[in-house]
Amino acid sequence: MRAAKKRRTMLQSESRLAFFLLLPVMVYLVALLVYPLGWGAYHSFTDKVIGAPATLNGLANYKFLLKNQAFMTSVKTTVLYTVVVIVLKTVLGVALAMILNMSFRGRSLVRALVLIPWTLPNLVAVLNWKWIFANQGGALNGLLRAFGLIDKNVLWLSTAASAFVCIVVVNVWRGVPFFGITILSKLQTIPSDLYESASIDGANAVQRFFHITLPSIKDIALLSALVSTIWTINDFESIWLLTGGGPNGKTAVVTVFSYTTAMQSLQIGRALAVSVLVMPVLILLISVVTKLSSKDETRSGGGTE
């Protein structure tokens, strides 16, 4: 009786302490994350422009967007960009993880070196590639010419198809190391006698890959792909810095469309409606990731495990 009561007061005091320890984070996030998001959702139903009070205009912004060709094209470009980039990063990430998991001299050094692209500030990586793609003095044209593959400089960022390839290359180059290292951490936990006994049973390399390797890295690869999808859909700066959405809006993804709407046309309400339209997809993705990540409450490594 007494013990139970004592236990209850202890739990109560723990709850109170937990509340006070969580309070600063809660106050901060409500002020600078929840409130701004709510403000944004509300103003997507107004004619808000910078420096003027807003009046409600119902669904006008949404109607405008759904009829707007540039917006619909940006949605298509975003979907295509995201799908291509995520598939490539996952496949190449698995390949990289398997390469880094082989035994060879200097392995830990190679692992560290391969991670470098991912550690660069994004802006630095993107501008570096912009310079590689440059038609005047760029490395890509120089290399291709040196090997005799082209005889005239290609304007990589000036045609729709090649500009699209460029934004894909940059994202993949920077993203694959993250996939590789994450998947590698899982590969290392597969006991090697599993492979040995499979070989003795006559399984070839392809069978071993599909029956041992793939099942054990499936979850972590999926989680990396989902998390990466969230960031790719919202990738603004790579594309803005590399192509500015050009040529002729052909690489303008949704974030670039929303940026030019808000910061150049100053149509805040309309740009907010763009974010609100993307939200359901994001919330779905975020919920799946949150669920997958919290599945194992005693997660030893944390997040992506």
Place this chain on the structure above:
Amino acid sequence: MNRRISKRKLISSLLKYLIITGTLLIALFPIYWMMITSFKPINEVYSRVPTFFPQNFTTENYSALFNETTYLQGLMNSLVIALTVSLFTICIAVPAAYAIARLRFRAKTIASRSVLFTYLIPAAVLYIPLFVLMTRVGLTNTRLSLMLIYPTFTVPYATWILIPNLRSIPFELEEAALVDGTSRVGALIRIVVPLSMPGIVTTFIFSFTQCWGEFLYALVNISEKTMRTFPLVINALIWGDLYPWGQIMAGGIIACVPILLIYMFASNLLVGGLTAGGVKQ
């Protein structure tokens, strides 16, 4: 027979090293290119046939960057902002992570899930409302605006990777202190925090690297020259017909130095943290 096996082995190991060399080339060539460009004089940068070894080594890009642009000021602004934000992040994320990791209360699962949820909300969705908010309180063009905004991504992330970290400290150690009459908060400060220092340092470093190269929020909120962070200073060089690629690459190299130093000295700490946190790109 024996010879054939060893020949096969030789070929497969040759293939292996070929693949590894190829991988390294793809990963590192762009960085090599950035490095050599930063040491080339302007006429060599724009020569019709690019040189893959600098012919006339020069540091003029670096001196131009520091003497003719506000790059140094930009580095200082970025440094001050990233350090302040990381410190603030640790101060509020450690107590929160402690509560979720080690205290019993009803809304615990919700608390831990909402932390991850808020972490995954991207800047592309938040930057317009935050820009309007900063305009309204008159903070645009101040370092303070970015110091207030950056914790929107560092705090949830830091809390998320600190939770398993703080949970791994043996409960017995804390209990012993509690039996000796220390308060719960006292035990947090004197037992749990010192024991989880490696994790806290890693989290600090991660917060720092996330703020260091941030571009979108800075682009939107800062236009004043003296308040620019280094990404904005580099971005401002992209102007006109002929970009000063030598200077841009020099700026990139300098900006990478702190990050690469961190990764070199703390790579063991960090690779653990990297896989721990579903890291932002």
